Amino acid sequence: MKIIAGDNYFMQVETAWVKPPLQVGGLDHLAVQATCINIYGRLLPGITNVTDRARYYSFYPWLIWAFDKAGHREFNDAFVERFRRADCLFCLISQRHAAMSEGDADDHAAAMVGSDTLAGIARSLGADGAIRLSDFSLREGAKKRYFANKLGGLGQYYLGVLRELSIIDGDSTAGIRYTRQLGSVIAEQMDCSVNRTLFMKAVDADLVTAAELDALHGFCPCQLCNNPGERKILGELFFVRDRFQNTEAVPRRRSLKIILQLADLLCANGEQLSEALFRACTYSGNLPGGATWTVPPALSKTREKWAIYARNELLSIAVQGLFYALLDAYEASGIRMDASTDIANWFTEQPEVIEALDELGKEKTFSECVADSKNWLPALADWNEKMHEVQLTERITALSRGNKSAESRKKIVSAALRTLIALARRTNSEDRQYADLVFEADYFRYYPINLESFARYISGSWASSTIGDVLRWLSINWGLEIHLRVALRKLRGQSQSTFRIRPSDHGMEVIAIPPAVHTRPRFNQAVRVLKDIGALEKSNLGWQLSPFGRAQFELADAS
Known part of the structure; x- marks a missing residue:
């Protein structure tokens, strides 16, 4: 800006402090992990390090489909808040079922979106208690917000993958919708085994009682295997078959089959499947004890x-x-x-x-x-x-x-x-x-x-x-x-x-000394998916192939 005084020109000078860059922890400080990440990303496409549960692959298209059936089609603030209440409710159901059921709580509630906030709420709920969903779902004014992302777990974790799989379209700005060719088919299969009316009633009322959470247990991820249609279509999805056939996704099928075979071989020898064992066995081509791990030619x-x-x-x-x-x-x-x-x-x-x-x-x-x-x-x-x-x-x-x-x-x-x-x-x-x-x-x-x-x-x-x-x-x-x-x-x-x-x-x-750490090759997420769809089942010795898993493993793999 110039200031004129007579024949003299003066320049206005502003002084400001330069803000230092934000100091963060960062990852891969030597650019040595990127190639590992590149490789495992190609071998397990469609599963990421944050897509932990198979049922989210059906719940999110089902939820949008159910909103559509109920007439909630306009993507606006009301839709988003309704969506967030439903996302909360899904987590509360799984946490309640974990609290009320015997067995491993992880089968019900592991990696459910919002668990850090909602687990204690669901587990401390008395028999006559009730939970107001908006206390946790509201983006502004919640007692304790369950998740920051506008579209909850879908926006943060699953949307990119579900778009790649042509199950959901859209984004958090323009709106989200299920696809007719795949999203609606998956939604209809999930709908066969859940109480949509009661679920939507709780979402609309912004209130769910302990009795209603118990009645909605069919939504719990552990119940996926009790819905033959949903299980079948998710099996097709993860094992890249039939309507999900896609050359670029075939490595996912083959990687999942390798994990299934290794799990079965380890279980037969009293060993528990783990990421460390997976790395060691794939690296060496040998099982614990030195026996050769022979995989099918394909x-x-x-x-x-x-x-x-x-x-x-x-x-x-x-x-x-x-x-x-x-x-x-x-x-x-x-x-x-x-x-x-x-x-x-x-x-x-x-x-x-x-x-x-x-x-x-x-x-x-x-x-x-x-x-x-x-x-x-x-x-x-x-x-x-x-x-x-x-x-x-x-x-x-x-x-x-x-x-x-x-x-x-x-x-x-x-x-x-x-x-x-x-x-x-x-x-x-x-x-x-x-x-x-x-x-x-x-x-x-x-x-x-x-x-x-x-x-x-x-x-x-x-x-x-x-x-x-x-x-x-x-x-x-x-x-x-x-x-x-x-x-x-x-x-x-x-x-x-x-x-x-x-x-x-x-x-x-x-500034700081970073420890040496392994990359996370989506292995735990892949195993969780295999458990969720019932391809792996518990035995006295550990996780082994179920009849459903063996059928997936034995299907021809020429493509």
């Missing part, structure tokens, strides 16, 4: 891709572990340095690090350490042995969550280096490390820590370098420097600061 390529995911995961944990040990040592020292190189040089000379290197032979080349591993590295099949890379990485994650100490750092550095050596010993550098998995052009430019780059380094510059020099290189290039690039990229793109270590006037300072 599933072999899918298991191989899960093995690639697991291999990448092991690399990820090893690199994260070294970064953790480096930051922990640097923070504990109280010293401040200005350059990544100086910190790395200092770190590799710390007593605990020297002890870890001496276990391998500090002056031995990386290739010599790989050759020497024949003396301590178990066979691939023996993944329960403590020196196997599967167990070494579990040790890293446990130690990085435990008490900080020089001894813990030594163990982490030792386990991480041995993991890298084990992976190198089992790697043929001439192979395509990702087999027929194709990544977009320049993908690995943004995610340089990957199996391809690892294979190049172990047969290239690392081969003739001492193990100490390799650790120094890793500390700089796959530690401090890549973290700074990742954090700067997030700062530029998202205006959020995710620095775990950053430059300051007093040298590089540690």
Whole structure:
């Protein structure tokens, strides 16, 4: 703005403080987990890390369909509040049924939207009690809001997936609607086994009594298996059959079949299915005890891709572990340095690090350490042995969550280096490390820590370098420097600061020390879905294939 006074021109100057970027925790500080996430996303499309319950795949289209039948078609504030009351009611029913039933409460109420707020309310409700839904559903003025998202669990978790599956259309701005070809069919099947009249009465009245919650138990996720039509159509959905046939979704069917087979094999041997066992078995191709896991030919390529995911995961944990040990040592020292190189040089000379290197032979080349591993590295099949890379990485994650100490750092550095050596010993550098998995052009430019780059380094510059020099290189290039690039990229793109270590006037300072963590490959959600639709059933030994699950497993899988 110009101010004119006679022949003079003055410029108005405004001074303002520049607000610092928001400091957040962030994820994947070394850009090492992204490739793992990319792979498992392709192998389990249509199931995500937040779509935990199969019945939400039918409840949300049913709810919109039921509103349509009742004449509630205009997407406005009244519709949204009605929708939120219904979402609350669905959760309350499951929590009430969990409280009133015997057995595992998770079968009824695990991962229900709003459980953190509503579980205690439902469980403390007396026989003559009642709950006003709007006390928890209102976006403004609720006593305790059950969920922040405008469309509750649908808007936060399920809408994207249900759109991809062509079950629901729309969004939280323009409105939501069920699709005629799939959404209405699923809704009609669910409607066969639930009391729509009583449910809508409670939603309209904004009040539900304990007796009504009990009468509505048919909505509980545990009751899905008691509705043959709903179970059948959700089976078709998740196993990509009939009207849900889709080439891009076939990996989901094959991954679910692999999980079913593994669950049955483990149960027969008294083992409980878990994510850790899934990673170990897919990586090695062997069951606990070393027996070969033989999958049907149609599933072999899918298991191989899960093995690639697991291999990448092991690399990820090893690199994260070294970064953790480096930051922990640097923070504990109280010293401040200005350059990544100086910190790395200092770190590799710390007593605990020297002890870890001496276990391998500090002056031995990386290739010599790989050759020497024949003396301590178990066979691939023996993944329960403590020196196997599967167990070494579990040790890293446990130690990085435990008490900080020089001894813990030594163990982490030792386990991480041995993991890298084990992976190198089992790697043929001439192979395509990702087999027929194709990544977009320049993908690995943004995610340089990957199996391809690892294979190049172990047969290239690392081969003739001492193990100490390799650790120094890793500390700089796959530690401090890549973290700074990742954090700067997030700062530029998202205006959020995710620095775990950053430059300051007093040298590089540690903000926080991230533990080494596994990615979550949608496994738990897939297992929960299989339980919900009754493909897995409880036995005295654990979860095993049900007749319904065995039928899904045995159906031809040529497409």
